[in-house]
Amino acid sequence: MIYWDHAASTPPYEEVIQTMAEVMRQHYGNPSSIHRMGEDAAKLIKRSREVCAAALGVKPAEIILTSGATEGNNMAIKGTAFQYAGRGKHIITTATEHPSVYDSCLYLREHGFEVTFLDVDRKGRIHPDQLRSLIRKDTILVSIMHVNNETGAVQPLEAAGRIIKQCNPLTLFHVDGVQGFGKLHVDLQAWQADLYTLSAHKIRGPKGAGVLFRREGVQLHPLLSGGKQESGMRSGTENYPGIVAMAKAMRMAKEQLGTFGEQVGALRDELLAFIRTMPALALNSDEDGAPHIVNVSFSGMKAEVLLHSLEEHGMLVSTKSACSSKTAEPSRVLLAMGRSEEEASSAIRISMGLTNTENDVERLKDALQDAVERLTPLMTGRNE
Ligand code: PLP
Numbered sequence: 001m002i003y004w005d006h007a008a009s010t011p012p013y014e015e016v017i018q019t020m021a022e023v024m025r026q027h028y029g030n031p032s033s034i035h036r037m038g039e040d041a042a043k044l045i046k047r048s049r050e051v052c053a054a055a056l057g058v059k060p061a062e063i064i065l066t067s068g069a070t071e072g073n074n075m076a077i078k079g080t081a082f083q084y085a086g087r088g089k090h091i092i093t094t095a096t097e098h099p100s101v102y103d104s105c106l107y108l109r110e111h112g113f114e115v116t117f118l119d120v121d122r123k124g125r126i127h128p129d130q131l132r133s134l135i136r137k138d139t140i141l142v143s144i145m146h147v148n149n150e151t152g153a154v155q156p157l158e159a160a161g162r163i164i165k166q167c168n169p170l171t172l173f174h175v176d177g178v179q180g181f182g183k184l185h186v187d188l189q190a191w192q193a194d195l196y197t198l199s200a201h202k203i204r205g206p207k208g209a210g211v212l213f214r215r216e217g218v219q220l221h222p223l224l225s226g227g228k229q230e231s232g233m234r235s236g237t238e239n240y241p242g243i244v245a246m247a248k249a250m251r252m253a254k255e256q257l258g259t260f261g262e263q264v265g266a267l268r269d270e271l272l273a274f275i276r277t278m279p280a281l282a283l284n285s286d287e288d289g290a291p292h293i294v295n296v297s298f299s300g301m302k303a304e305v306l307l308h309s310l311e312e313h314g315m316l317v318s319t320k321s322a323c324s325s326k327t328a329e330p331s332r333v334l335l336a337m338g339r340s341e342e343e344a345s346s347a348i349r350i351s352m353g354l355t356n357t358e359n360d361v362e363r364l365k366d367a368l369q370d371a372v373e374r375l376t377p378l379m380t381g382r383n384e
Helices: 014-026 036-056 069-084 099-110 128-134 157-167 240-255 257-275 303-312 332-336 341-345 358-383
Strands: 063-066 090-094 114-118 139-143 172-176 195-199 210-214 281-283 293-298 347-351
Touching: 014 240, 036 063, 036 210, 036 240, 063 069, 069 099, 069 139, 069 172, 069 195, 069 210, 090 099, 099 114, 114 128, 128 157, 157 172, 210 240, 240 257, 257 281, 257 293, 257 358, 293 341, 303 347, 303 358, 332 341, 341 347
Parallel strands: 090 114, 090 139, 139 172, 172 195
Antiparallel strands: 063 210, 195 210, 281 293, 293 347
8 A cells, every 4th residue: 555645644753653652661650740750751841842942943932732733723723812802803814724723713703703714816825915905903813824735735924924913013923834844944933923833643743742832922811721731821631752752753854854845846746747647637736835745636536436446556545634534525625726616526635755755656647547547437427
């Protein structure tokens, strides 16, 4: 089997697995305990926080350790809304965010907040001028993702950050960075980001660990009540085997950033060149996007049928994103990009990483050719 679903989750580094097992075996004290084992655990967390902060170029005190990006995004969006509701109740986001951002905004809309969704163009990118026209005195938050998880579209964050701070210096800027870290350059200072979310299992770390960067001075209303860990921001006993392993993965992903862009980008370009020769297709991602995601629709073809046909060839791809692939609806992201319902229902996502090779791409090309050729008459017949 060849794994082409790296945007859903990634194979952990061997070092990450070893580190996690070692910490679980040897350090099982509760970091809040004041005896030696508790203190040892607290020290591990302190060191890991420093590594995570260094990987993002921020201060350790600005790192909140979470269970992943779903929690981080909820905390950033609802936490900002509940904290700053007295200042304003207007939030801006995009039509193509991950559900952990999009649905958090919908939740707030049901609770008295006003949410404006930025449009995207056919490449999935927002337009800074539209953002400029929408920011108001009562806009407390703008949330824009770095890289789209379905298409790989990259948002113009530096321009967005500049506009936000020019139009209203009190508006906070949140970036969902899950699909960008380790793939593209991250510059929280240049983007003027106040909040930034990561999930460890997307960068070859463990599941159940993540980071929320919160710029010094930004207050968030905590979502969890309890033992006041993470400076009161995130109650609950820390998952420090996961935290230590995540810190390792962040360091390694950062070190491999250049290699990732070159090697994975070359595989993506090779695959895109081939896909462009195929019939009846709408390409939903291209070379302007992140290096690891290819999204393509073969018209008339049900994405799920194509996915299973590719699986028979030993190729594991996905339809939409992993978390929304079980819903029958066409992709909300592709519809927002102006694709038809048919195109949005027939899209597959091929996402890759450093464990993929040129030979893998050759095998995928053969599998795609064969699957599409075999399925086209069946699908055409069924549609008649
Ligand atoms: N944001 C983006 C862009 C994602 O791709 C994902 C995961 O698919 C998330 C947030 C949520 O991450 P997790 O499922 O690890 O909480």
